[in-house]
Amino acid sequence: MSNGSPTFTGSNAEQTRRHNRCVVLGQIRRAGSMGRAAMARASGLSVQAVSNIIASLEDEGMLIEAGQRSRGRGLPAPQYALNPNGGYALGFEVRPESISATLLNLMGELHHSERKTLRDNDPESVCHQLRQQMSRMLDSSGIDERLLLGAGVVMPGPFTLTGLANTASVLPHWQDIDAEKLFSNALSMPVLVENDANAAAVGEHVSGCTASLSNYAFIYFGSGVGLGVVHQGRLFRGGSGNAGELGHILVPAPCAVGQSLAGVSNRMAPLESIASRSSLLQHLKDAGLGCSTDQQLESLAAARNPELQRWLDKASAALSHAVHVVENLFDPDTVVLGGALPDPLLAELVKGISLAEHSTAQRKDRLMPRVLRGHSGDLSAARGGAALVINGLFTPQTLS
Amino acid sequence: MSNGSPTFTGSNAEQTRRHNRCVVLGQIRRAGSMGRAAMARASGLSVQAVSNIIASLEDEGMLIEAGQRSRGRGLPAPQYALNPNGGYALGFEVRPESISATLLNLMGELHHSERKTLRDNDPESVCHQLRQQMSRMLDSSGIDERLLLGAGVVMPGPFTLTGLANTASVLPHWQDIDAEKLFSNALSMPVLVENDANAAAVGEHVSGCTASLSNYAFIYFGSGVGLGVVHQGRLFRGGSGNAGELGHILVPAPCAVGQSLAGVSNRMAPLESIASRSSLLQHLKDAGLGCSTDQQLESLAAARNPELQRWLDKASAALSHAVHVVENLFDPDTVVLGGALPDPLLAELVKGISLAEHSTAQRKDRLMPRVLRGHSGDLSAARGGAALVINGLFTPQTLS
DNA sequence: CTTGTAAGTTCAACTTGATTGAGTTAATAA
DNA sequence: TTATTAACTCAATCAAGTTGAACTTACAAG
Numbered sequence: 066m067s068n069g070s071p072t073f074t075g076s077n078a079e080q081t082r083r084h085n086r087c088v089v090l091g092q093i094r095r096a097g098s099m100g101r102a103a104m105a106r107a108s109g110l111s112v113q114a115v116s117n118i119i120a121s122l123e124d125e126g127m128l129i130e131a132g133q134r135s136r137g138r139g140l141p142a143p144q145y146a147l148n149p150n151g152g153y154a155l156g157f158e159v160r161p162e163s164i165s166a167t168l169l170n171l172m173g174e175l176h177h178s179e180r181k182t183l184r185d186n187d188p189e190s191v192c193h194q195l196r197q198q199m200s201r202m203l204d205s206s207g208i209d210e211r212l213l214l215g216a217g218v219v220m221p222g223p224f225t226l227t228g229l230a231n232t233a234s235v236l237p238h239w240q241d242i243d244a245e246k247l248f249s250n251a252l253s254m255p256v257l258v259e260n261d262a263n264a265a266a267v268g269e270h271v272s273g274c275t276a277s278l279s280n281y282a283f284i285y286f287g288s289g290v291g292l293g294v295v296h297q298g299r300l301f302r303g304g305s306g307n308a309g310e311l312g313h314i315l316v317p318a319p320c321a322v323g324q325s326l327a328g329v330s331n332r333m334a335p336l337e338s339i340a341s342r343s344s345l346l347q348h349l350k351d352a353g354l355g356c357s358t359d360q361q362l363e364s365l366a367a368a369r370n371p372e373l374q375r376w377l378d379k380a381s382a383a384l385s386h387a388v389h390v391v392e393n394l395f396d397p398d399t400v401v402l403g404g405a406l407p408d409p410l411l412a413e414l415v416k417g418i419s420l421a422e423h424s425t426a427q428r429k430d431r432l433m434p435r436v437l438r439g440h441s442g443d444l445s446a447a448r449g450g451a452a453l454v455i456n457g458l459f460t461p462q463t464l465s
Numbered sequence: 466m467s468n469g470s471p472t473f474t475g476s477n478a479e480q481t482r483r484h485n486r487c488v489v490l491g492q493i494r495r496a497g498s499m500g501r502a503a504m505a506r507a508s509g510l511s512v513q514a515v516s517n518i519i520a521s522l523e524d525e526g527m528l529i530e531a532g533q534r535s536r537g538r539g540l541p542a543p544q545y546a547l548n549p550n551g552g553y554a555l556g557f558e559v560r561p562e563s564i565s566a567t568l569l570n571l572m573g574e575l576h577h578s579e580r581k582t583l584r585d586n587d588p589e590s591v592c593h594q595l596r597q598q599m600s601r602m603l604d605s606s607g608i609d610e611r612l613l614l615g616a617g618v619v620m621p622g623p624f625t626l627t628g629l630a631n632t633a634s635v636l637p638h639w640q641d642i643d644a645e646k647l648f649s650n651a652l653s654m655p656v657l658v659e660n661d662a663n664a665a666a667v668g669e670h671v672s673g674c675t676a677s678l679s680n681y682a683f684i685y686f687g688s689g690v691g692l693g694v695v696h697q698g699r700l701f702r703g704g705s706g707n708a709g710e711l712g713h714i715l716v717p718a719p720c721a722v723g724q725s726l727a728g729v730s731n732r733m734a735p736l737e738s739i740a741s742r743s744s745l746l747q748h749l750k751d752a753g754l755g756c757s758t759d760q761q762l763e764s765l766a767a768a769r770n771p772e773l774q775r776w777l778d779k780a781s782a783a784l785s786h787a788v789h790v791v792e793n794l795f796d797p798d799t800v801v802l803g804g805a806l807p808d809p810l811l812a813e814l815v816k817g818i819s820l821a822e823h824s825t826a827q828r829k830d831r832l833m834p835r836v837l838r839g840h841s842g843d844l845s846a847a848r849g850g851a852a853l854v855i856n857g858l859f860t861p862q863t864l865s
Numbered sequence: 866c867t868t869g870t871a872a873g874t875t876c877a878a879c880t881t882g883a884t885t886g887a888g889t890t891a892a893t894a895a
Numbered sequence: 896t897t898a899t900t901a902a903c904t905c906a907a908t909c910a911a912g913t914t915g916a917a918c919t920t921a922c923a924a925g
Contacts, residue, residue, distance in 0.1 A: 076912090077912050077913075078911075078913090102902055112904095113905095116903075116904080135901090137900080137901080138901060139900050139901020140901055140902040141901090141902080142901080143902090143903090
């Protein structure tokens with residue numbers, strides 16, 4: 066959400082240490098466990114530097130010794146691994162009528178979650194609710210508050226440089242509010258605010274199918290459709306934090322059933338009018354099938370309901386077009402579909418996507434399928450919120 | 466072009482100094498000239514640190530004193546500015562049949578340029594040619610070779626993780642070659658290799674309409690259409706360096722003249738089949754107008770040739786669609802159109818673009834028009850190559 | 866005309882954190 | 896048993912940023 070020209074900040078020994086801590090933690094996370102020498106090789110740091118950093122991380126409880134490994138000759142190296150419960154992060158998804166909360170540990174494992182309906186959604190009420198949910202989750206999980214490293218709050222955008230904007234339609238009373246500062250004060254810890262797609266994208270990185278990737282795109286099904294792009298391990302947020310409005314791009318609107326990628330059509334329509342949860346519900350409603358809960362959707366899917374199938378065909382065609390655009394513009398190592406849809410539906414959508422054959426994405430050296438299914442369900446955004454905090458531990462920040 | 470998971474590198478005092486040098490240089494560049502105290506405030510560094518860095522930069526000839534400025538009370542601060550000729554960068558654009566070369570100074574000013582046709586375009590011949598062009602340009606400009614900070618080479622992609630790939634169709638003999646290493650050895654200096662759109666995008670930042678922006682998208686007209694995205698002052702390159710294939714995205718193909726954004730059509734076609742230099746030449750050829758040089762195109766434009774006008778209408782409509790996609794996915798502060806087209810044509814295209822009204826891009830607080838015209842002409846990529854090097858001086862690198 | 870204050874700079878001592886090199890330990894190979 | 900190798904620890908060194916006191920100049924107030 067920075068604007069104007071790039072104003073970078075100076076660094077010093079303290080920042081250097083922070084950076085190197087992230088590097089070391091990130092390597093341990095990826096490898097599972099490592100010895101000092103291996104980390105030194107991988108990071109380019111001296112063994113001594115790694116040793117000092119490990120000592121302090123062990124003091125703080127973030128690392129634990131995990132046996133010794135001797136590869137051939139030489140002194141067996143003590144291995145270090147993340148202490149899964151060496152720290153926790155809170156994740157919240159604030160919606161107009163409810164708040165979902167999650168609690169993740171360092172490994173990205175879900176320790177606790179709850180969803181509460183929201184009577185009022187003005188800033189003060191939301192803060193009150195967040196504090197309450199935090200307390201309840203700490204109580205029922207028995208986790209020491211001091212182990213909380215921060216919180217990530219997922220909110221509907223769009224954002225401005227200093228706060229939220231135009232949310233009047235979705236969340237009244239939130240215009241031009243610096244939500245990060247507000248929540249940070251309310252919860253007495255560092256807080257990150259993001260949109261649902263970005264959070265979910267990072268959630269997939271912390272625990273999901275993109276844990277080993279640093280370049281990927283995540284198509285998120287909320288009420289609309291969003292895109293979260295991770296580039297070199299960091300979120301692509303755009304000039305004002307509103308990048309990834311995939312639902313707004315125009316795709317060929319199907320006039321009949323199941324058009325292929327370059328198919329014949331006579332109208333363009335926003336992707337989210339064809340391939341989103343609300344478009345699905347609308348489609349079913351139009352067909353005389355009142356349906357709203359995930360369970361109902363799942364049973365329709367299990368029964369291979371023909372109306373559902375029709376929607377899937379149309380949605381897949383539209384998504385194929387969108388994936389094509391995403392592949393060509395972002396060059397991700399993979400495209401993940403996830404979010405607030407039942408898993409079987411996501412699976413069908415992934416299966417239904419037809420990819421262009423002639424594309425730079427059709428490389429020989431690719432490690433991953435071009436399209437994958439990620440976290441699904443209505444917690445994926447809230448979990449992603451917490452993941453933002455966890456991911457921050459492993460990803461050196463650019464000194465903006 | 467990194468793949469797999471994010472493997473960040475450790476930092477140390479030396480890296481810190483490199484980073485802070487970039488920060489300081491960047492601030493001086495943006496402000497034109499500054500005193501030490503102002504830089505310290507802007508960077509968060511101590512005055513002493515800034516002072517040390519300035520001393521070393523002045524020693525190296527990158528900075529010069531630029532008078533004193535007294536703002537109110539206190540000791541008048543000596544101002545420092547970039548020494549425009551404190552360093553130079555080479556830029557090359559390698560095409561199948563020719564190489565364009567440029568020489569830029571620290572301010573991004575073009576000191577020299579030349580274009581040579583290429584007899585053979587195998588790696589060895591190209592290296593030989595580059596060395597020759599470098600010598601000639603150094604001779605005729607009288608610049609000391611030691612002032613060369615590096616070179617940027619623009620080549621057609623696509624790229625693989627370690628080299629070029631699939632370029633067989635465009636440049637034979639270049640498969641899987643590590644071009645950066647090859648050129649770096651040939652020229653005895655650091656070399657960066659990029660595609661045309663990315664280079665041109667950075668060129669616009671070093672000297673052009675986006676000098677003051679850190680988030681923008683650059684639509685580049687080469688033979689096809691490319692997109693260069695600058696995010697937080699750095700290029701968005703994608704997982705394998707092939708991001709920004711804007712020309713491949715499908716847009717509604719016009720069946721008649723001048724369709725509007727969501728207009729009626731019955732076919733989708735790649736953007737570059739409608740709005741690129743080669744599509745223009747094809748269109749004119751189909752209309753019986755043999756035309757190839759920029760001059761011929763300019764005179765057609767001056768004469769308001771109706772066939773040209775027809776192409777402009779179709780191209781503008783297609784570009785409107787593309788700009789809509791780019792705005793929604795990348796959230797740039799502005800979209801720049803530039804590249805190898807005559808200036809008047811670019812101007813017409815910019816004028817012809819119709820923007821969606823309801824968009825997050827339609828913000829109140831925007832500093833820039835949503836669409837701008839950037840560098841044009843056949844040197845814009847080669848100049849961008851040199852700009853990659855210059856820009857690197859002002860932009861701290863993420864320790865990958 | 867003198868004096869006080871503010872802003873910018875410089876000098877020297879200090880601190881942080883990474884690097885270097887010598888020495889120690891343990892496992893394998895000869 | 897001994898040599899070799901890998902991993903680690905300790906202590907000294909070094910690079911670079913920070914801190915605080917002193918110095919310089921310009922403006923403002925008395």
